[in-house]
Amino acid sequence: MKVLKFGGTSVANPENINRVKKILLNQSEKKVAVVVSAFGGITDLLLKTSQLASNQDTTYKKGLGEIEEQHIIAIKELIPVKSQSAILSKVKSDLNVLETLLEGAFSIGELTPKLSDKIVSYGELLSSFIICEFLKSEGLDATFKDSRQLIITDNAYGKANVDFNKTNQLCNDYFKANQHQTIVLPGFVASSNSGDTTTLGRGGSDYTAAIIAASQNGDVLEIWTDVSGMFTANPKLVKQAKSVSHISYEEAMELSHFGAKVLYPPTIQPVLNKEIPIIIKNTFKPEDIGTHITKNTNGNGKTVRGISHVANISLLSLEGPGMIGIPGISKRFFETLSLENISVVLITQASSEHSICIGISDEDVDKAVKAINDAFAYEISNNKIKPVIVETDLAIVALVGDNMKSHQGLSGKMFSTLGKNNVNIRAIAQGASERNISAVIKKADVKKALNSLHEEFFEENIKQLNLFVMGVGNVGAKFLDQIAQQRKYLKEELKLNLRVIGISNSRTMAFNENGIDLEDWKTILANGKKADKDVFFKTVESLNYRNSVFVDNTASEEVSQSYPNYLKNSISVVTCNKIACSSDYTYYQELKKLAKQYNSPFLFETNVGAGLPIIDTLKHLIASGDKINKIQAVLSGSLNFVFNNFNDSVTFHDVVKQAQEEGYTEPDPTIDLSGIDVMRKILILARESGNQLDIEQIENESFLPKESLETNSNEAFFTSLKDHESSFQKLFKEAQDAESKLKYVAQFENGKAKVGLQKIPKGHDFYNLEGSDNIVLFYTERYPNQPMIIKGAGAGAEVTASGIFADIIRIGNF
Template identity: 40%
Template sequence: MQILKFGGSSVADASSINQVMEIIRKASAKDRTIVVASALNGVTDTLIKTGRLAGQGDTKYLALIDQLKKRHSTLVSEVLPGDFRKGIDEELSRLFEKLRDICRGAYLIREISPATSDLIAGFGELFSTRILEAKCTSMGLSCKWTDARELIKTGSSSSQVIVNTGAILHNVREMLRSNPAKIFIVPGYIASDQEGRTTTLGRGGSDYTASLMAVAAKARMLWIWTDVNGMMTADPRIVPDARTIEHISYKEALELSHFGARVVYPPTIQPVVAEGIPILVKNTFNPDGPGTLIEQDPPEGKEKIRGISGSNRIALLSMEGSGMVGIPGYSSRLFNALTQQQVNIILITQASSVHTMLVAIEEKDAKKARQAADETFAYEISLEKVEPLKVESGFSIISLIGDDMKNQSGASGRMFEAIGRRNITIRAIAQGSSEKNVSAVVNTSDVREAIQAVHEEFFGSPVRRINLFIAGWGNVGKSLTSLIFKQREEWLASEGVDIHITGICNSKRMIIKKEGLDPECITGALTQNGSPNHNGTFIDKMMDMNLRNSVFVDCTSDRYVAARYADIISAKIAVVTCNKIANTMEMDYYRKLRKEVLSQRTSFKYETNVGAALPVISVIRQMQRSGDTPLRVEACLSGTLNYVFGKYDGTEPFHKIVEEACRLGYAEPDPMTDLSGIDVLRKALILARECGLSIKEKQVKTSSFLPPEWPGEEHFRSLYRACSAKGCRLRYVARIEGQHVSTGLEQVPEGHPFHRLTGTDACVILYSHLYPNGLRIEGAGAGAEQTASGLINDILQSV
């Protein structure tokens, strides 16, 4: 014997029902089968609304009944051949007429009792299962429809379901004994009391029906067919890459269900636990998938944490007061007061000082909970021993579930740290005494992000996604996106890194797309679909999105953008930049950036500030870690000036070579930044600060080689002739020694490493105790492609 339960989404339309019938056909070929079905998706809610309107004297209830009848009649015409429609059409007409009569009675007396409401709400399962019965018959299957109200007996209370297990056991076994059918179709959700009046089993009642039937029939398996691939590690609507949990214990499933994973209804599990009947949760629309097997002792897997769930619409009740300290009974009095008002307590936390206590309840119960507590402690409140109960709404509970959590050292810490990394405040924490769950209360506005963060921490894909937000769409920005497009698959295969360009902007427009932008189409997207970017709109939007593994890449030379780094880092977003301005601003800001990096445990990478892709900053830091800080630095840092002076020999005008360097992408956006020496000054200042000097820009001694008037060709010819006569070459050199930093044009003699530099090559020589003869770093020091390469290295190291 096996029990198959189908939820509302599984019988929502003709296509779904055809899929259900195929599952039933295959199952019944192997064993006798009891099929329990819910109402069509959304029908129960409509019926409840219909009854409420009728009881209020609102004739709109008639239109709702007509809509329901039309929906079911249409379904019949779609799933049944013509010869089989007459009988079911007549049966549905009879049921709908009965529904009209009941609603009309409520309409006439302008009242609807709980018993009448139950009666109306239960029609949905009668409609759906009668259609399933007709479909089975049309397929030639041996089936028998049985009214659940004849099988499942409950007490008369409409607020609390108490089932008569002895009666259920007898009724189900008698049904199976007295009828040879292979398939029994039973409506879920509904039952009856000892007087035969219709009762309901509450939300999730069809699951409960199926579970009770499984116990009574001694079924070998209870199948729960739904619209997801079983119980998931998280809600797939929140975490798209959530995985199916293939094996889970009864207790773990109960914990997940209690805290919001509504694939199965908690009471479903309770009747089958004692009998050891396994539950297999499967997807009606993916029947070949493994689903989730819920059993007593699931096989031990490598993942000790089973899943993450969330409960919304939570209110917090806070009670505090000095009069609570050392006085027994406050907790029990509060719990008794809430129990009398039928308020369910979801979570409890109390300070060890007994000065404060907090309980989480459903928001709908907040008002009566507060009233009950204030009445219970009215005397203590009047004496100011206890403060009036504080009630706050708008919270959610996120829970980490696992049978073996007591042996999982650090699981709680990892959970809280993952939430904290997203700047999400945890309001309360609780752990079950069984050590199967750890729960945290957060604002409902943060719960999606909190679940995503915790899921990534415990079930994260081996692929690490990096969300890039690129400011600047000039030569470097375009080279960077081109490199990403070219190398993306290689990084994914070799390093497990998936780089997404989530947003990009220039000085006027921006475009952000959470799924990622196609690097090949950015130009068109930015100009055609971009929105205005002004006053930091792009940066603000990026911080508001707060995506995990976000990296802000600054390809501009903008002072305003550099001044926002502290804000970005404070939002736990890594910064990668080729913009030198931030590292040459006042020392207070320089120190603030590094303090924020340590505080937020994020990254600030700027290797490209000094030598494009040359590893200058990283080498200095490696030396410092071993206690070998550079004592002296000589650097020929401007790839642009090295290119210009290397090519200039007086035969071609100096300014023409400068223009050529600009065309080739070697120069800064404003070439005067190179020619005036400002670029080298900034690089020298950055190097000096990296070597430990607390120095300002104005303390760098610099001299200009520019003529009084541009282009001043004779001036440059004179410089070249004087230098060439000595066998030297012109190089713009930065020197750092002690507390002194200087930059200027020098005549470099033959034999010096700077003399043989060609093209855009740059060179840095670091002198220290371990390297008295100098450690030389040399290579291309300018170019958009080289800078983009350096940025990529920083990006890959930043998260």
């Protein structure tokens, strides 16, 4: 005999019930038991309605009306008109009894567990009767059997315990005598030895089907639901989750216990000993293979088979010096919980015996705290044990797999992955079988944790980076274009999946949790909401994505002051904004410290030399044990462009204007021409070399007239350049007469730094520097006479964007 169970979504409405009929018509077995749940949403509605009635809230009648309406509609849509009368009469009779029960709850102002079970049982009783009558009307050889006449339990209302001896005998007698091909039974419901209605717990319809399958040594138990089997993770939270084609009973039990909703945890036990296969199938895609659950045939195959979680968990800790070396403390602790019918989900105890920590459902916290504090009142009053410590708003994430014990380092890999994404672990549990590794985390971190772990263990090492980009002007726009262009290459060759989740300019900002369409980002941003850097950060924080990266393409001091917020939340920061790293030394130190403390990379390669690997090379020199003795550099691509193009046939004003228009200068060109930009760059290199220096300590030999430096707008600045053209021409002539070229040079040596315009003679490394190129000479202990030279394009939106892109890839490879 085959047993099929159809869940609430499978029988949610007449359309879905017709799908069930088609599945049953394709069954070739001589005898099929069909266990059905209540119509979709009815169980929740029954619970809500009964609660309202017990609170003496008359609106419970509205809920009763909705319940009646849903069943009457189903009958009228499923059953031929000529056959409706008797069925409507039976259903209305049952609904009248339900109404009487609800009136009773209303009258006494109380809902006892016994009464609750009677009320909630009507969901399955009504659905199974209607579905059976529908199948009969469609020509199937079907009959209805009330499961309460087959499954006998104790009086633990709400989640009764099955008396398998009596149940198996009743099932054997019934199915042996029954000659119909299809037997329809209500799931979830049973009866006590005294004949009262009991229930098997939420999700108990699976359990009903398993009990019947085990009693008849069934060929197979099929669980029909709305997904194609058990997944590597919850597909509603992890979009990349995949269906698992085959797992063992033990793996399925662990996954179902830890939140895999497609299977009620107790379901497996009745069929496990008899090795009856369980197949989880999709009512809406019956052709899908689904998940086959049998004894372990995985051998030495995959280690982690699934990642699951339990939400709404609280931790209770009992601790104190009075626990050390005292026998029986654990017994009293767990016995107290048992007497209160409180299920313990997780247990951990320190070897010092100073504390015991357990995880329980949030709904049991108040009851548990009172019971434990009462049980240990004497020890608490004598300060031997502290009152119970409670932590709420938690969840459990768990790795599950039969073969995990055969592979070293899985725990470390799990915890490392969570740590990298700022997921704090509050408690850990790992059984001796090593089939399950569990960690308690904040409930708010569940989605990020599941996605991070799934990426690590299931996604062929493809790492997803979630980018939040502030500043989409010249550099930012080029950066977004480069991502769009290279996305396929990155995924195929570097195993990196880049998604831009948020973008902002000075006016508007926009977010898309699934990634912004980079083909249309300008339109999306134009239609976004008002820009606000604080709201931007709070949105990034609330989304709480794994591998998040904040990209700052602005020149804003205000934005640079927000970096600590990101780093403290383990959100990496990539920036071409030089202000943060050239600001007060203590702030620079703080950022570097936060990056280490929270394992959140802080990368700013483009601060010096745009796309040139200057800072990265410097870091490698220092890391390898070399020491920097002197740095000489031309670090301003904009100033190099200006002086390479300035001569006696063109005005200084026109050359600077051209540099600004072509994107070689900052939006405010005085930052470049005053030398401030170069001072910041040499300061950053000095600091990255291990030196403590502030910008006020750098000597600046400015070539600009005082009047130009003191202007307060771009318009006034350019006017001043026209006014002082003669002084600029004088500088050019002096260099020409000396057969030299003008270069704005930065130098650091013996703890001192200076910047200024210099006449560079022929033969010098700087003399033939073209266009907007940068050059850096590193004189080190290993390169004392012939310096290490880094040379290339050091300005422009395209190369700066590529430098930012390179930093993003570095983070992807961390």
